Amino acid sequence: MQVASILGDPDVMKFSDHGAFTSKQQMDWFQRALAVRTDDLLSGPFAIAQKSTGEVVGYINLSNEPKRNEQGDAEIGFRLSRHAWSNGYATEAVSGLLRKTDDIPSISRIVAMVDPNNKRSIRVLEKLGMSRVGEVMFDSYDHPDALYALKLRVS
Numbered sequence: 001m002q003v004a005s006i007l008g009d010p011d012v013m014k015f016s017d018h019g020a021f022t023s024k025q026q027m028d029w030f031q032r033a034l035a036v037r038t039d040d041l042l043s044g045p046f047a048i049a050q051k052s053t054g055e056v057v058g059y060i061n062l063s064n065e066p067k068r069n070e071q072g073d074a075e076i077g078f079r080l081s082r083h084a085w086s087n088g089y090a091t092e093a094v095s096g097l098l099r100k101t102d103d104i105p106s107i108s109r110i111v112a113m114v115d116p117n118n119k120r121s122i123r124v125l126e127k128l129g130m131s132r133v134g135e136v137m138f139d140s141y142d143h144p145d146a147l148y149a150l151k152l153r154v155s
């Protein structure tokens with residue numbers, strides 16, 4: 001994967017609170033990504049690859065960080081290289097990953113935090129059946145994100 005075409009692209013990172021990553025930040029991110037355990041969905045990121053070519057065009061991440069997320073929540077995140085947008089890849093990748101959460105009883109809700117102006121990402125979340133349930137504000141933010149959620153099971 002060309003990490004720079006994702007994390008280094010200001011268009012892709014437009015709605016990220018830290019903007020495009022420097023080369024050093026991209027390298028650090030990639031080193032952490034290499035530590036993914038394929039048997040642990042919450043240890044992502046996982047690559048999104050085009051079936052026809054095998055080209056890796058993005059990544060998807062599912063995580064639970066106590067500082068950001070409630071117990072039982074898994075936060076979804078996804079980014080694609082600009083050239084891969086508008087093919088339905090994000091929606092297909094996320095729904096594939098969500099099917100696998102059936103095997104993890106500790107996850108009762110999928111959440112996503114998204115800039116309210118990020119209409120493309122919001123559309124993906126809506127297509128996945130997620131609804132806006134509130135907003136979140138962290139120290140590093142200059143405005144709140146919208147909180148989207150999908151209940152999987154009663155915890």
Ligand SMILES: CC(C)(COP(=O)(O)OP(=O)(O)OC[C@H]1O[C@@H](n2cnc3c(N)ncnc32)[C@H](O)[C@@H]1OP(=O)(O)O)[C@@H](O)C(=O)NCCC(=O)NCCS
Pocket residue numbers: 011012013015077078079080081084085086087088089090091092112113114115118119120121123124127
């Ligand atoms: C968000 C992102 C992953 C979406 O990828 P994608 O492959 O284009 O998504 P999909 O093709 O599955 O769906 C995009 C949907 O948004 C719609 N859309 C595109 N531009 C839009 C706009 N300006 N306003 C509203 N909807 C829009 C598309 O029509 C499509 O919906 P449809 O299938 O009903 O027609 C990609 O744009 C990206 O990497 N963005 C930068 C990183 C990011 O914002 N990540 C999410 C952080 S929460």
